[in-house]
Amino acid sequence: NAGVTQTPKFQVLKTGQSMTLQCAQDMNHEYMSWYRQDPGMGLRLIHYSVGAGITDQGEVPNGYNVSRSTTEDFPLRLLSAAPSQTSVYFCASTLDRERPLHFGNGTRLTVT
Amino acid sequence: EDQVTQSPEALRLQEGESSSLNCSYTVSGLRGLFWYRQDPGKGPEFLFTLYSAGEEKEKERLKATLTKKESFLHITAPKPEDSATYLCAVQVGGATNKLIFGTGTLLAVQP
Numbered sequence: 001n002a003g004v005t006q007t008p009k010f011q012v013l014k015t016g017q018s019m020t021l022q023c024a025q026d027m028n029h030e031y032m033s034w035y036r037q038d039p040g041m042g043l044r045l046i047h048y049s050v051g052a053g054i055t056d057q058g059e060v061p062n063g064y065n066v067s068r069s070t071t072e073d074f075p076l077r078l079l080s081a082a083p084s085q086t087s088v089y090f091c092a093s094t095l096d097r098e099r100p101l102h103f104g105n106g107t108r109l110t111v112t
Numbered sequence: 113e114d115q116v117t118q119s120p121e122a123l124r125l126q127e128g129e130s131s132s133l134n135c136s137y138t139v140s141g142l143r144g145l146f147w148y149r150q151d152p153g154k155g156p157e158f159l160f161t162l163y164s165a166g167e168e169k170e171k172e173r174l175k176a177t178l179t180k181k182e183s184f185l186h187i188t189a190p191k192p193e194d195s196a197t198y199l200c201a202v203q204v205g206g207a208t209n210k211l212i213f214g215t216g217t218l219l220a221v222q223p
Contacts, residue, residue: 059210106155
């Protein structure tokens with residue numbers, strides 16, 4: 001039981017490049033979400049999904065896209081990276097929104 | 113506006129020196145309050161959930177308590193392995209139904 005797995009652990013992008021951050025969970029959780037963590041700020045919700053085929057925006061969705069074709073996977077796409085997207089990104093999952101979240105170990109992204 | 117504030121931002125303790133971390137909140141409709149521990153380079157790890165004022169939860173050297181305005185994470189006789197960032201998060205009910213994280217308290221326990 002691996003829990004929530006995120007890849008890659010580190011990534012450097014140039015402004016304007018695109019990439020996908022991968023997230024997979026093996027706990028059969030319906031709810032999955034993406035957060036970004038920046039110094040001096042609390043974790044902020046980017047996008048979330050309550051089940052396969054259903055996604056919605058969180059607090060800071062601009063510049064990011066998501067899809068949820070299976071229960072297990074919830075990738076986050078950056079279409080045109082900007083320096084403001086330099087951050088640590090965490091994927092999290094849970095059975096439902098009011099239960100504790102299980103987090104992956106994050107992807108540290110730098111956009112130059 | 114819904115808000116969650118943690119204090120202090122950083123705390124340095126000697127091994128065995130007990131203390132408390134604070135999480136104060138102003139939200140419209142508390143559904144639950146969560147405490148997480150985050151080690152450097154890792155994702156947050158769940159510690160406790162509290163649902164109503166007066167509730168307490170314990171785990172080893174940690175005890176979490178909840179009032180109508182704040183939560184405390186009490187650390188009794190800490191050890192160096194308790195060093196981490198401690199995050200609290202408040203689940204807000206009603207139409208918003210969102211989870212608001214505080215900025216965390218960085219705890220360092222010196223041997």
